[in-house]
């Protein structure tokens with residue numbers, strides 16, 4: 001029996017690779033994909049998800065979600081992934097039709113239909129998840145687990161000195177999710193920065209696979225690669241969403257996880273979006289999330305290459 005996954009995404013160049021991993025995995029049935037504004041404006045994220053689904057030959061439904069954060073103006077990451085979010089390499093990213101139904105309502109319906117077995121994976125801001133929880137709080141305990149690509153366990157941010165982009169876009173949504181009682185598992189950008197960097201040699205190896213999925217995976221990181229070179233100073237381009245979804249599918253991607261109490265900053269203009277992780281338990285609060293604190297690059301690469309085979 002395949003596992004039931006619902007994926008929420010702000011589809012840009014790393015999200016697209018995460019979708020390929022899930023859509024092409026033999027053990028996973030992606031029963032829904034919700035799109036949220038984040039990396040790119042909503043409609044662009046929808047088109048990018050539809051393009052990626054078509055590349056995979058999948059019929060997984062794709063639903064339109066929130067165009068704005070709960071309480072703020074949208075701040076995108078087109079400076080990281082390109083204006084179209086997919087490396088600005090001239091892909092035909094227009095004119096595809098999403099499925100009828102809102103991402104919020106379809107997530108709620110799926111939580112009830114697959115009570116106790118639905119695995120939710122979030123790859124973007126948590127706006128859709130927060131709206132679904134506010135509409136039907138009962139889904140918190142019906143969803144088996146929620147794997148979140150977000151935050152940073154070492155508090156070294158990628159959009160401010162202390163905040164990771166997905167959490168920073170909509171901190172109010174993070175607060176709703178952290179207080180919901182859902183079984184939360186965080187895979188932070190620290191994991192991507194340390195264990196999911198694709199070096200030039202590895203990028204050449206992927207390209208040498210010479211499959212449509214491998215070529216696409218490398219080509220669409222064109223703008224991200226420049227951002228990593230000039231801003232985050234990584235030894236290649238990193239793939240946060242793909243390592244998060246790889247962990248969601250195969251927990252042996254992680255070689256250390258910790259149970260911690262997490263809180264999010266929503267007020268300070270300096271640390272807004274920072275998810276503070278109480279590593280020492282000094283707040284004496286009940287832990288509300290599992291956090292991956294170390295991972296296996298080799299296990300991740302093996303899963304990535306499997307997904308990119310013809």
Ligand code: RIB
Nearest residue numbers: 014123124165166189240
């Ligand atoms: O901080 C990395 C996250 O922000 C990834 O999900 C990336 O796609 C962007 O959404």
Ligand code: CA
Nearest residue numbers: 010015123124
């Ligand atoms: Ca993303």
